[in-house]
Amino acid sequence: MTQQPPEYPEYPAPEYPAPAQPQAAGPQAPPQYPQQPPAYPAAPPTYPGATAPIAPQYPYAQAAPQIPTIPPTPQPSQPPQPTTAPAAPPPSEDPTHPHHINTDARRIHLSHQQRHTDATAVGNLLVYLPNFLCSLIVVGMVSALFGKLAILVILLWLASGALVFHRPTESALARRLLHLRYPTPQERAKIEPVWREVTARAGVEGRNYELWVEDSDSLNAVAAAGHIVGVTRFAMNELPNGELAAVMAHELGHHVGGHAWSGLLGYWYALPGRIAWRVLKAFSVFVFHVSRAFGCFGVAFFVMLIGGIALATVSTLYGLPLLILAMPYALAAVGRRAELRADEHAAALGFAPMLASVLEKLHQQERHEQAAATALNGGAPVEESALSKLLSSHPDYHTRLHHLQPYLQPQRPY
Incomplete structure (x- = not known):
């Protein structure tokens, strides 16, 4: 009998998920993005502990955003320097200054009579007349040493006055005596447009004159000979062009009125007499020191000798030498009148407000000089004497x- 195996109950088989099949490598479709990128905050997010903000990278960004830089913290040893405002332009280059004028080139109407000799110039020549006569006597005495050529020497001296209007002589005069130089x-480029405006208003040909510069830090100007107009470096660089024009118009007034050439001509013809006076003065001082060696007798003899010579000279020349004693005061009075006439000339050209401002600056300059003299005098004010006021050449x-x-x-309108 065959033994049958035991029968076991049947159980259902467990179901397991199927293993994922590997996908074949191939091109992947690009991800789909919206047509308009979503709005992101303008500033990149900050993270704790980061020294600089980190900008996120986006696939649709056209350009990398600029990351702001953080300025370095100043060290205690190097404090931050405060920013300074730009310096204001000097008055000479400030077009907004109330005394700035327009110097653009324009048509010029030249006057028929550009020069004349006013009463001040004539008075200046008359005042120099006694000095001229004394110089003529001195030249005559010196020319006697040349024998028959004495008349020729006198005539050459009389003709030498024409050198006042000789351009090379004027240039030498400007350099040697006035200490001027060419600009x-x-x-x-700074002073010629101003000079052109001044001469255009006056109807004068500006090219007939020469512009010079003095290396000085004071406010001043000069008109000399027949064609010299000089200004200081301070006036050229520190004054508005309207005030510089007023100064140059004042000097032009000296030329137009004949003050410049008459003053220089009188000085030239008075020069031999001045030289003779200085020689006599030096000789008198020498004789006086020699006479002191002989005591009172020597001093008395010196006084009698000088007194006799002076009396003989005065009686021989009909008292002409006595007029020379009053010459400095007369010349100063004529000079003050010439300054007022030159001021009127500048004011008539439309520079009166500018000239008044220049006079105020000159007044302030004089007050500073007086304060400096007072300080040197130990604090005691230095008073100007009446004689010094009479000898002043400017009002x-x-x-x-x-x-x-x-x-x-x-x-007022009419």
Whole structure:
């Protein structure tokens, strides 16, 4: 009998998930993005501990965003320097200054009579007349040493006055006596437009004159000989062009009125007499020191000798030498009058307000000089004597400003 194996119960087989099949390598389709990128914050997010913000990278970005830089913290040893405002332009280059004028080139109407000899110039020549006569006597005495050529020497001296209007002589005079120089190209570019405006208003040919510069830090100008107009470096660089024009118009007034050439001509013809006076003065001082060696007798003899010579000279020349004693005061009075006439000339050209401002600056300059003299005098004020006022060649500030008042007042319409 065959033994049958035991029968076991049948259980259902467990179901397991099918293993994932590996995908074949191949091109993948690009991900789909929206047509408009979503809005992101303008500033990149910051993270703790980071020294600089990190910008996230986006696939649709056209350009990498600029990461702002953090300025370095200043060290205690190097404090941050404060920023300074730009310096204001000097008055000479400030077009907004109230005394700035337009110097653009324009048509010029030249006057028929560009020069004349006014009463001040004639008075200047008359005042120099005694000095001229004394110089003529001195030249005559010196020419006697040349024998028959004495007349020729005198005539040559009389004709030498024409050198005042000789351009090379004027240039030598400007360099040697007035310490002037020719302007540089930069300086010429600054003063020539101003001079052109001044001469255009006056109807004068400006090319007939020569512009010079004095290396000085004071406010001043000069008109000399027949064609010299000089200004200081301070006036050229520190004054507005309107005030510089007023100064140059003042000097042009000296030329137009004949003050410059008459003053120089009188000085030239008085020069031999001045030289003879200095020689006699030096000789008198020498004789006086020698006479002191002989005591009172020597001094008395010296006084009698000098007194006799002076009396003989005065009686021989009909008292002419006595007029020479008053010459410095007369020349100073004529010079003050010439300054007022030159001020009127500048004011008539429309520069009265500018000239008044220049006079105020000159007044302030004089006050600073007086303060410096007072400090050197130990604090005691230095008073100007009456004789020194009479010898002044320029009027005081208040007198000049008073004569400018008619040009400073507004004109009433008719």
